[in-house]
Amino acid sequence: MSVGIVGYGAYIPKYRIRVEDIARVWGHDAGSIKSGLGVLEKSVPSLDEDTATLAVEAARNALKRAKDVKPSEIGAVYVGSESHPYAVKPTAATVAEALGIVPDTTAADLEFACKAATAGIQACMGLVKGGYIKYGMSIGADTAQSAPGDALEYTASAGAAAYIIGSENLVAEIEGTFSYTQDVPDFWRREGAPYPRHGGRFTGEPAYFEHVVKASKGLMERLGTNVSDYNYVVFHMPNGKFPLRAAKILGFTIEQVRIGLVVEKIGNTYSGSSLLGLAAVLDVAKSGERILLTSYGSGAGSDSFSIIVRDLIEERRNLAPSVKYYVERKEYIDYALYARSKCLYRG
Amino acid sequence: MSHIAPPAHWRRAKERYRLLGSKCENCGSTFFPPTKVCPKCRRKGRIVQTEFSGKGKIYSYTIIHSAPKMFEKYTPYILALVELEEGPKVMSQIVDCKPEEVKIGMAVEVCFRKLFEQDGEGIISYGFKFRPADNSWKSLQ
Amino acid sequence: MHCMREASVYTEVDMMYKKRDVAIISAAATKCGEQWDKGLKDLAWEAGVKAVEEAGISGKDIEYLVVGNMSGGMFVGQEHIGALVADFLGLNPIPSLRVEGACASGGIAFFQGYMAVASGLYDIVAVGGVEKMTDVEQEHATTALSGAMDFEWEAYFGATFPGIYALMARRYMYEYGLKKETLAKVAVKNHYHGSMNSLAHFMNRISLEEALSAPMVAEPLGKYDCCPISDGAALVILAPLEIARKYTDTPIIVKSSVMASDTLSLLKRRDICTLDATVNAAEKAFRLAHIERSQVNLIEVHDCFTIAEVLAIEDLGFAKKGEGWKVCDEGQTYVGGNLPVNTDGGLKASGHPVGATGVKQIVEIVKQLRGEVERGRQVNNAEIGLAHNVGGSGATAVVTILARR
Structure with a gap:
């Protein structure tokens, strides 16, 4: 039995801040930061976006591409993140509810810094291959935190990607x-x-x-x-x-x-x-x-x-927005608006 | 709304997460908010749950500058009456849109956002909002 | 004019309870505004004492008390308002009822009191309205007021009261070409009337420029498009017309008092630019009163927001749908105009102590018909007046028609 990707979906918030705008606030040299990091700008979530909302958007796109999959056929939902909105209360349950995957499913939040969602894919592969579930979904989503003025502030951003794993109708094995x-x-x-x-x-x-x-x-x-x-x-x-x-x-x-x-x-x-x-x-x-x-x-x-x-990738990839679309769909904000959204959205 | 206990949030969560309304199988009418009785068919009506497509148009809108505490941090925000393509109207915020860009008749699509947070330690309420419909991704593949 | 039900449905039933004509024998209101030194009981007491003294009756003559109050619980932590007010007015042990219909609580109280006398059950009935709104932080007051809309599908999604009316205003502008300037003119007119009303919350006049440049609350509605949060109370005493002259030389006759309901949420309305509850209540009120619109000398309408005054003029039948704004724009709504509207300053300037407002409007009409208000805002030879009180965004409307003869 081969196992692989049945559907995938991306989501990136609309707002961006440029390296220059951050560097100006802290008196850093934007030019050397850009060449040193290879990053020009980063995505910023809206005040009303968090890891759960990003995960839902990406997961909905994945479901659009996996058009033969009914939400009720998904037997596992994992959300990998290091910015789960709650310390205790699973993001995965919110996502499962929002996609109509509930109630006959397992769900859990995973944390392993930036790689928890690939661990989730492995878990889904095992469950599918073991015959325990027909499909599983793993989502990597974060609204990454960074201390103001820290080097991380130039890169820590927000986005999500969701993968539906199964053994039939694969777009990729x-x-x-x-x-x-x-x-x-x-x-x-x-x-x-x-x-x-x-x-x-x-x-x-x-x-x-x-x-x-x-x-x-x-x-x-x-x-x-x-x-x-x-x-x-x-x-x-x-x-x-x-x-x-x-x-x-x-x-x-x-x-x-x-x-x-x-x-x-x-x-x-x-x-x-x-x-x-x-x-x-x-x-x-x-x-x-x-x-x-x-x-x-x-x-x-x-x-x-x-x-x-x-082969199936050809007909399926056009069923939801591409990563390129999300990268290019953007609106710049300055550091003041960025500070407002970062400080406040973390509550 | 800080005085609202978890059951009151939970009771309507499915409908808020997935934009679920109701439909009368007898006459085909759809309703939002979900109803228990079809006002047209009354006892002959058969009400079932239905998930709306999430596509609609702005019927009317306002920019809220002065808001209750729960919504204060989001001001100014766009509040709109959205007419769904199935017919019913919903009240919702319009996001990823500048106040000066919104107008009556504008096509919008559903998205999933935080509605409000109780406080640093309370419940986070999620649900539907709408954003300007954007089909440009279809030509960007 | 749209009407949700056939007119004939009502008539027979409505006339059944009416065994006799009803008159108002006294009417009084407190000043509205931020009354730091007065609590809910003090305000009710003040209005009650004024009314009782005016009627020259004893508290013992009053057989039944109805009090309009929207949210004692959320504004002052006090429920059980009916018995409380009866206690403070020294009226125990008479039956005392508190009624609630959001901002129409006062109007509903009047409707209930009217039924009690018209039906022959009681002779002397006191109808009060009271709201103490400034004992809580403004934010809590806003939360209490938002209880008048649908909690689960409107307030939960960030709707505010000004926001709901702003949605109506925006759509109305789109449909009928109303401009912000006209809304500002409504506020300017109401402040002008209020400036001559010693009981008004605001007695300052404002200019069109001030109204237009005020900070936004919910676009297109700015600060001067919105009524204030006020403390206040009002009380009127009703009696059968046949004995009214025992108490006063100038009884004011209640020609009709009608209440109608509609969906709480704006989502389900047939048309958000029309308050069907107002249309239905008005249609019936005029029919029961056997009075034509053209006979009415002044109206008190529920202008919680400037757009509401425009809609009320249409929904009450004084202008065609889509043309109410022209009446306001042309200045016909000033005292001295063809249709004087809100001669006390309306909710905008005279204040909006929510549960008291419906009764306060009745007080204004009574005073006008008796020719007792300040010079400058007195409508000459006023014979017939109408009061229009709304709850929420139009889920409740009460229309009362009063006449001198």
């Missing part, structure tokens, strides 16, 4: 997955703390690169594939530079990375990041093409997937 996890304190947020803290450059070598590279290699070794077998590669995108360097270490070309690199104009959507990159690839990929997806979550771990696109 997942031919294998491999994970790599260790306890690494590169980035964290304690209970009750408003903003995360991080280890600066320590988030690089022992954290992001160690896990992204090892998980990707591990997957390719298991499947007996190599970099030239992949038309596209998508990594988690904390900024515009890390994924390019990971690609270089692994031997991928810029061309393989380019389509899925959606960080430059929306920032780091955290749990949505690598999955929005994958959605951008699915928006254009042709039947038979192969994609390597490797997420990364601080703390730290990576889930790597090898995905082969199927």
Whole structure:
């Protein structure tokens, strides 16, 4: 039995703030930040948007593409996020209710920094393959927090991507997955703390690169594939530079990375990041093409997937808005409005 | 609304999350808010739940500048009467739209947003709002 | 003119309770406004004492008391208003009823008192209205008032009261070409009338420019399009017409008092530019009174917002649908004009102590018909007046027609 993606959906809030507008407030040099991070602007949620609302929008788009799937046939809903609106009360139940998936379903919120939703996809794959459910849905969504003036403020953004996993009517098959996890304190947020803290450059070598590279290699070794077998590669995108360097270490070309690199104009959507990159690839990929997806979550771990696109993608991708649409649908706000929305939407 | 206990929020949540109304299977009329009796067919009517498409047009609108505490942080916001394509009207906020852009007759589509939060520790209420309909994505694929 | 039901449906039933004609033998109101030194009981007492003294009766003569009060519970933490007011007026142990219909509570109280006398059940009936609104923060007052609309499908989605009327105004502008200037003229006129009313909440005149440049509340309605939050009370005493002259030389005859209802929420209305409850109540009130619109010398309408005055003029039948704004625009609604409207300043300037308003309007008509109001706002030789009280966005309307003869 093959297992894979039956539907996928993206969502990015409409508002953007430019790096220049943030840098001006803190007296930073916008030029060096932009070239250093490879990010020009980032998405900002409206005051009335949070992880649950983003997740619902993305999930509705996924359902549109999985047009044969009835909500009642979805047996599992997972929402991966590090900004769940409640500390206790599941975002996943709200999403399931809003999509009419309730009540015969399991649901849970997952947290593993920016990679919880890929763990959710793995859980769905297992449940589908084990015959426990017909379809499962995993959504990565975040309205990422960052302390004012912190380097994170230039990238921490908002977005969501949802995937329906099943074994029939696949738009893409997942031919294998491999994970790599260790306890690494590169980035964290304690209970009750408003903003995360991080280890600066320590988030690089022992954290992001160690896990992204090892998980990707591990997957390719298991499947007996190599970099030239992949038309596209998508990594988690904390900024515009890390994924390019990971690609270089692994031997991928810029061309393989380019389509899925959606960080430059929306920032780091955290749990949505690598999955929005994958959605951008699915928006254009042709039947038979192969994609390597490797997420990364601080703390730290990576889930790597090898995905082969199927014929059905052609008719299904046009049933919901593309990532490109959401990236280009935007309105700029200044730092004052940004501050208002950030301070207040966190209540 | 801080005095409203959870059951009052929960009771109508499905309808607010999914824009559910009611429909009379006898005459085909649709209703929002959901009704228990078809005013036309009365006892002959058969009322069932129905999910609206979420497409509609602005019938009238206002920009709220002065709002109750629960909604204060969102001011100024657009409040509208939206005429659904199925016929009934709903009262809802229009988002992702500048106050100067809204007008009567404008096509809108449903979205899912926070309606209000009780306070830092209370319940968050979610439900439908509307945004300007945008079909440009169809040509952007 | 649209009417939800056939006219003939009502007549027979309505006439059944009316065994005799009813008159108002006294009428009094407190000043409206922020009355820091007076609580709900003080306000009720003040209006009650004034009315009883005017009628020259003893409290012992009063057989039944009806009090309009919208939200004692939310405004002052006090329910059980019927017995409370009876107690404070020294009327125990007579039956005392508090009625509620949002901002139409006072009008409904009058309607109830009228029925009690008309039916022959009681002779001397006191009808009061009282609201103490400034003992809570404005935000709580707003919340209490929003209880008059549909909680689950309007207030829950961020609707406010000015917002609801703004939706009506915007649609009306779209349908009929009303301009903001005309709404501002309504406020200017009401402040002008109010400036001559010593009981008014606001006695200041405003200019058109001031009205137009005021901060927005719910576009297109600005600060001067909205009535204030006021404390106040009013009380009238009713008696059968046949004995009314025992108490006063100038009894005012209640020609009719009619109440009608409609959907609470705007969503379900046939037309948001029409208050069908007003249309239905007015149609019936004129029919029962055997009076033509052209005979009416002045009207008190429920101008909780300026647009409401425009709609009322149409829905009461004094202008065609879509043309009420012209009556306002041309200044016909001033004292001295063809159709003097809100000669006390209306809700806008004289104030809107919600539960008292419907009774306060009756008091104004009574004083006008007796020729007792301040010079400058007295309608000359006024014979017939009409009071129009609305609850919420039009779910309740009460229309009362009064005459000197």
